[in-house]
Amino acid sequence: MTAPQTTLTLPAPAKLNRMLHITGRRADGYHELQTLFQFLDHGDTLHFSLRDDGKIHLTPALPEVATEANLIVRAARMLQTDRGCRLGADIRLDKRLPMGGGLGGGSSNAATTLLALNHLWQLGLSQAQLAELGLSLGADVPVFVHGHAAWAEGIGERLTPVELDTPWFVVLHPGIAVATASVFNAPQLTRDTPHISMARALQGGAPAWRNDCQATVCERYPEVAKALDWLSGLAPTMLTGTGACLFARLTDERQADSILQRVGSDWHAFKAKGCNLSPLHAALGCHVTPAKGQAEHH
Template identity: 50%
Template sequence: MDGLGTMTDTHDVAGWSWWPAPAKLNLFLHITGRRADGYHLLQTVFRLLDWGDRIGLRLRDDGQILRVGESVAGVAPEQDLAVRAARALQQASGSRLGADIRVDKQVPAGGGFGGGSSDAATVLVVLNRLWGAGLDEDALASLALGLGADVPVFVRGRNAWAEGVGEQLTPIALAPAWYLVVEPGVHVPTAALFQSAQLTRDTPMAIIGNFASGALTGNAFEPVLRALEPAVEAVFQQLTQVGTPRLTGSGSGCFVEFATRDAAQQALRDLPRTLQARVVAGVDRSPLLDALDAMDV
């Protein structure tokens, strides 16, 4: 399945509305230092994709926030980012309404594609509208940061140059591109990666112009993951047959960028079918924003 397709504004007879939660790629990721509170500073470019999860929402008038089904195996409702997002919005807005939440999970957990963060952002943005809470984009982004450093970019819904812990966002124009993405099926906790002696934590600060010129590449977590996980190294070796592989985020997900869909599809055909691989397109604007615009028509 390549893209969100018709998942942008589907309503069903059971009272559910369905909303896209697009995945992302980090086109590069450098760690430039550490704050006094221990959080690492980074620079990266977030690229939104036409592939992701779907979030089902059904309003409740009793104020309860309930998860229906299981979005990620082993994650309790209290720790589920989508549930936490709804409760954070409820508290911030004072809304007396509630919601049932379902997550149609397409983005693998631990891959660095931002699935959980995007799920949370979609819940924040859509419930803000459905509840009539009235929070503006900046207020929602502030709530989002309390849930995770990757959540604000999904709230704002635009490709971005990011700094700080990932919350300082500058919109950036990116050329059309298609991506062959592969999930090796392994997960190393981010905390373990940050503790690695192989992790480069002092890359010099760059500017957006460095990225535009092609001077910024690589991901600080790549050498760490390739050394720790043979499955990631094996995927990198296979992807070198079709292009230049890169890692996204602090997960195990790998990707190769192509200028055309045909080139990406050919590369997919050239790889072993045993790989968990797909072709997805980069987008300029989140499908979630398109779905909200359609709701107002």
């Protein structure tokens, strides 16, 4: 009989919003949107070790976030409470993704934690159950739990798996953090983009895609505008999420390397390839694309 697994190391990949339309604002303040999520083969790494005393211990501490407020710890405690689980975990985070960058780092960390501890604690929850739990931590958590590129609607939680092109990207961080709330509360933010069908969005393709938050972010954060102007001169460039990160879609890896050599010392940049299957799910051996019914949440 195989002994239960006691350690697990898994990626928490970045995401890009290949397009982002803001179509309305709900009475509770949340924004209705339409977006295309895609993963990158670049992100944070989480290391999990089983504990039998119920304690959740996260290292290292992040100066910007109180430990108990960290989405990793919140995800672990939520899973414990929901299942009445008395096991715990030591969790070590290798942080590579910038905070306030629009790459979904915190949500990705939470999703990796839910999937990892569901496995280590042998809880047997489905992806749909884990995604439902994760939604209370953030609207982006479900797409990371399901692990496939997706067309998203609602506040980003209604997901339909899609196959997108998988080019190389250069992702540029201008050295600042953008507060998502400040963008979504900005009076000048466009909130009335007409709804379009998923088929129309996909048919239009990358040249037609845009991010409705980009103009507002550039107006409020001159550093983002400066970085966008520079990178746009080299390749088609767009803001991801509410920023601060920008991504350039490239023809090949050689073009990515060429751009990286030209990035100034004030900015941080990396190259990555787009992925339709999340590197997290590839690592877990989840090679089956979820059926539409499994991936949708209403």
